[in-house]
Amino acid sequence: MSTGTSTETSTARNMHTNAPHTSATAEPAGSTQAKDHNESRDHSEPYNNNAPATATDVDATLAHSRIVSEKIQAAIDVDASQFRVLTGARPTGNLHIGHYFGALRNWVDLQKRGVDTWLLIADYQVITDRDSVGPMRERVYSLLTDYLAVGMDPEATTIFAHSQVPELNELMLPFLSLVSDAELRRNPTVKAELEATRGRPMSGLLLTYPVHQSADILFCKANVVPVGKDQLPHLEQARVIADRFEKRYGHPKGAGRVFPRPQALLSEAENVLGLDGQKMSKSRGNTIELGMSADETAKRVKKAVTDSERFITWDPVGRPEVANLLLIAALASGRSPESIADEIGSGGGGALKAVVTEAINEHLAPIRERRTELVADPSFLESVLARGIERAREQAGQTLSEVHAALGMSY
Numbered sequence: 001m002s003t004g005t006s007t008e009t010s011t012a013r014n015m016h017t018n019a020p021h022t023s024a025t026a027e028p029a030g031s032t033q034a035k036d037h038n039e040s041r042d043h044s045e046p047y048n049n050n051a052p053a054t055a056t057d058v059d060a061t062l063a064h065s066r067i068v069s070e071k072i073q074a075a076i077d078v079d080a081s082q083f084r085v086l087t088g089a090r091p092t093g094n095l096h097i098g099h100y101f102g103a104l105r106n107w108v109d110l111q112k113r114g115v116d117t118w119l120l121i122a123d124y125q126v127i128t129d130r131d132s133v134g135p136m137r138e139r140v141y142s143l144l145t146d147y148l149a150v151g152m153d154p155e156a157t158t159i160f161a162h163s164q165v166p167e168l169n170e171l172m173l174p175f176l177s178l179v180s181d182a183e184l185r186r187n188p189t190v191k192a193e194l195e196a197t198r199g200r201p202m203s204g205l206l207l208t209y210p211v212h213q214s215a216d217i218l219f220c221k222a223n224v225v226p227v228g229k230d231q232l233p234h235l236e237q238a239r240v241i242a243d244r245f246e247k248r249y250g251h252p253k254g255a256g257r258v259f260p261r262p263q264a265l266l267s268e269a270e271n272v273l274g275l276d277g278q279k280m281s282k283s284r285g286n287t288i289e290l291g292m293s294a295d296e297t298a299k300r301v302k303k304a305v306t307d308s309e310r311f312i313t314w315d316p317v318g319r320p321e322v323a324n325l326l327l328i329a330a331l332a333s334g335r336s337p338e339s340i341a342d343e344i345g346s347g348g349g350g351a352l353k354a355v356v357t358e359a360i361n362e363h364l365a366p367i368r369e370r371r372t373e374l375v376a377d378p379s380f381l382e383s384v385l386a387r388g389i390e391r392a393r394e395q396a397g398q399t400l401s402e403v404h405a406a407l408g409m410s411y
Contacts, residue, residue, distance in 0.1 A: 062229055069266040072224060080114035085265070086222035088120025091139040095146040096287035097360065098272045098280040101331045106226060106267060108151040118220050118392070119147060121161040121385075124169070125213075128206040129197055141381055146290050149371035154384040160392035161385065162216060167396035171215040172208070174403060178244040179211060179237070188233045214238040219396045223260045228267050235264050245406070252405040270327055275304035277321040291371055294361040301325075301357045306349035314341040322349075325356050332359035 076083060087107060089095075095104070111117045121140055126133055140161060147159060162168055184190060187210050194202050205212070210233070217225055217238045225235055242259035251258050273279060274286025281287065288297050305321045314337045316323040326337035329352075333340070344351045374381060404410045 061232060065229070065232060065264050065266050068263055072263060072265055076110070076113055076115060081116070083224050084116040084118065084220065084222045085110055085224045085226065086118045086120065086217050086220055086262075087226050088118075088122055088216075089143060090122045090125050091136065091143045092126055092134075093139065093282045094142055094289045094291060096280055096282075096289045097328065097332075097364075098274075098287065100150060100290060101272050101328075102228075102269045103226065103267065104147075104150045106269065110226070110265075111151075111153060111157055115224070117152075117157040118222060119152060119157050119159045119388075120216055121159070122216065123161050123163045125205075125209065128203060128209050129193055129200075141378070141385075142291075144381055144385055145371055145374045148374055148381075148384065149290065149367045154387065158220075158388050158391050159384060160388040162392075164389045165219070165392045165396050167393060167400045168215055168219040169212075170400060171219055171396075171403065172212055174245070174249075174407065175211050175214055175241050176208065178241050178248065181207075183237075184208060184210060187237065189231070210234050210237040211241070214241045217262050218242060218259045219399050220392070221260055221395075221399065223262050224265050225262050226265045226267055232264055235262060238262050245403075249406045252402055255402070258399070258402045258406055270331065272328060272331070273320075273324045275300060275325075277305050277324055288360060290364060290367060293368075294365075297361055297364075298357045301353050301360070304353060304356070306352065310348040311346050312341050312344040312348065312352050314338045322352065325352055329356045329359045332356075332363040 072083070085107075087103070089099070107117065107119070121143055123133075123136060123140055126136065144159060148154065152159065184207050190202075190207060190209060193206060193209070197206075213234050214237055217235075218241065225238075227235060239261045242257070242261050245259060246257050274281065274284060275288070276284065276286045278284060278286060282289075285300075288300055292300070304325055306325070307319055307322055309319070309322075312322060312326075313319065314323060314326055323337065326340050329335075329340050330337040340355060344355060401410070
């Protein structure tokens with residue numbers, strides 16, 4: 001899940017991975033029997049290991065995560081039913097093509113391949129780093145509309161807002177007993193988010209953000225979480241909590257582990273920048289939102305930054321702004337950026353922008369048409385969210401009952 005005023009994807013601001021479970025690299029959803037090949041590595045104690053990860057550690061983790069991800073992808077093709085995915089976003093603004101090409105298309109693909117998909121609207125996490133919620137209801141339903149417009153099927157995917165699942169949020173209490181203040185303060189994402197607040201004091205909610213995200217993942221016993229490489233520390237935190245819970249509290253008699261150890265499904269999607277070559281952000285006006293009209297899209301692309309060279313070439317290092325536009329056109333059209341550059345040649349920036357505009361508008365046309373239909377039927381949107389919340393509460397209630405049993409708190 002990310003930062004900024006635009007909606008953030010991940011698993012709310014999106015998530016280190018460890019050894020695979022079984023040949024499929026992850027425990028089947030809801031399963032408690034699979035053993036981690038690297039389970040001898042103890043994540044449970046101590047709390048006072050304050051040594052920061054070295055660059056070598058990070059590279060090794062990323063390399064291992066890629067291997068695990070490849071195994072998961074292969075296992076999904078064999079038997080998708082053994083996996084449950086949790087992912088989602090914070091409703092802080094409208095979704096744009098960066099979200100779409102970077103995450104949403106992958107989520108739709110996982111759904112189509114038969115993976116049990118749980119899609120989070122992380123509304124509580126909006127207040128981790130800001131004083132007001134803004135037009136929350138409007139943004140929640142806008143996010144839901146975009147989810148459905150791009151192809152998420154409410155009959156196959158559970159879509160819910162975690163503020164409406166109190167049993168999920170109650171998991172924060174036992175989970176907080178399993179982590180230390182020092183651990184949370186050295187979490188890379190927490191540190192990055194604190195820096196982004198520009199001197200604002202850290203709230204308790206921001207400090208414990210990784211724990212809340214762990215609750216989001218573990219309440220539904222998700223064993224796979226789609227993430228970018230920058231979000232791996234969050235997923236590691238979820239695994240640490242799952243392991244420590246098992247070591248400290250155990251599990252109900254006759255049952256296996258309460259929580260599976262979720263693994264990362266790394267996204268290899270290209271990083272799409274804004275039309276000015278900077279990170280996409282609504283506040284910069286450099287995004288193309290999924291809900292924009294074709295004319296609005298054309299106006300935005302017309303203002304896109306290129307460079308002074310007329311001949312268009314694919315050179316991501318030497319000509320990053322031009323390369324970004326070529327990449328957008330390639331993602332939207334299914335062609336390679338090199339072939340698009342060769343075709344435009346001496347046509348210059350004007351021709352490039354025309355190609356980008358046409359490719360985006362053509363690709364997004366059916367999504368925008370579906371979005372218009374959905375906006376016109378608010379009762380359907382309300383029913384979709386209500387059904388998703390009902391299913392999430394049912395699952396969260398079952399998980400919380402197992403937690404209470406393990407804690408000896410069933411009265």
